[in-house]
Amino acid sequence: MAESRCIMCGQKKAGLRVKEDNVISLMRWFKRNVTKNEKGYTLVVCKEDYPKYYKQRKRFESRRALYVALGAVFAVFMFAVGANKPLALLYGAIIVAFFYLLSHLTYMPAVEMPAQRARRR
Numbered sequence: 001m002a003e004s005r006c007i008m009c010g011q012k013k014a015g016l017r018v019k020e021d022n023v024i025s026l027m028r029w030f031k032r033n034v035t036k037n038e039k040g041y042t043l044v045v046c047k048e049d050y051p052k053y054y055k056q057r058k059r060f061e062s063r064r065a066l067y068v069a070l071g072a073v074f075a076v077f078m079f080a081v082g083a084n085k086p087l088a089l090l091y092g093a094i095i096v097a098f099f100y101l102l103s104h105l106t107y108m109p110a111v112e113m114p115a116q117r118a119r120r121r
Helices: 022-033 050-081 085-106
Strands: 004-006 015-017 042-046
Touching: 004 015, 042 050, 050 085
Parallel strands: 004 042
Antiparallel strands: 015 042
């Protein structure tokens, strides 16, 4: 089994496992194929750093929603004002994609939460 590393402090610790998503897969591919420096760590968030992680994760989620909504507003405005509707629709989609990628400047991956036991009444 691969050694686990906390994504917040970088130390060898146990904790909540980080979900593998497209961004992490892309970073692992880049390190494996381009830099040839893949460590293969299991990424986790340790107990001590969880409050700081949670704050940054919520910040990322809110900014992602805000940026996509802002991109959609720009896209609707371009569609309403533009004379060439198909081209305005294309530019609008590009703007929404740009704003979505911009939201990843504050990227913080999700963690796999342990399953909660059903409570007895």
